[in-house]
Structures are given as C-alpha cells and as structure tokens.
Amino acid sequence: MVIIYRSNTGFTKEYAGMLGKAEKLKVCSIAEAEGKIGPQEPVFFMGPLMAGHISGIDQAVKRYAVKGVCGVGMSPPSPQILEVLSKANYAPGVPLFYLQGGWAPKKVSWIKRRMVGMATKSIREALRDKGSRRTPEEDRYLDLLLHGGSYVTFESLEPIRTWMGGLAL
C-alpha cells in the first residue's frame, strides 16, 4: 500500500509522514504520485478538509485503487464528523477516517482565512461567552481558532494503524 496525500498547510503531510514511517509504507504527494503510482496499486489517501470536502479525493479515487481515506480538519473528532464526511465525499465502500490537524491562518490566503473565520464565528462566540466556565480543552480550541495551532499527535493515528494491521496487503 502507498500513502498518497494532499496538504495545503502541512498538517496532512505531517500525519502522512508519521504514518508512512510507522507502517513502513511509501508516502507521496498527489503531484509526486502522478506517473509513478500505477492504477492497480492499493492506496491510502489523506487530504485536508475544505468546507466538509476532502481535498483531492475525487482525483485519487479516479486514478488509483483507493482502499481507505482520511480527512484532516481543524475540528475536534466526533462521530458526527464521520457521518458528514461519508455523505459529502465519494469513496465507494472504503473505510473513512478523520484526524484533527490544525489551523495555520498565516499560511492561507486572506479570502480562505475569511471563509474559515465566518464558518467558525458562532463557535468562537459561544466559547468566548463561556468566559471562565470554559474547560482547558475549550480554552485550547478557542486559541486555535483565534491564532492557529496544531493538534497533530502520533497517537491519533492508532485507529488507522489498527485497520492497516488487519489488512492482508
């Protein structure tokens, strides 16, 4: 299996690199994969979320034998996210995973920063309104929304590694 990823600000790339190292799998960006990875080779695709859509998934599904998909976003993981992702992303019959990456406002264009700013406005306001009643986790998330930050950890890869461990590839 080969890990093919797309990454705009580096969080998905970081996860793909850690996963490849741990599972001893080849890792390449979607651009590097072109002409190098054959259509029959099993692929695990990882891409950043943009308005609920996993960037690059359509290209990957069209070109390669995608066996599993992972979306990387800024929101905390939850069962609802997986449900939304499975409805908004075409990955026929393959397992779908979600990882919390991070938010790098300085690495995206002002228009994208604004889009994210608008999409997360109500969450920011709700967290701000909680004031001193915010939990440390909520403090951390509010800080991420306001200033950026990373939630990338090796431990988060566990469900994907368990799934990969059960594959006969």
Ligand SMILES: Cc1cc2nc3c(=O)[nH]c(=O)nc-3n(C[C@H](O)[C@H](O)[C@H](O)COP(=O)(O)O)c2cc1C
């Ligand atoms: C325009 C735009 C839309 C985004 N939409 C979502 C989203 O719907 N859900 C989410 O969790 N994160 C969303 N994000 C945040 C990114 O998915 C997150 O920062 C991710 O970790 C980026 O991965 P990368 O560094 O590999 O590009 C969005 C970011 C941008 C710039």
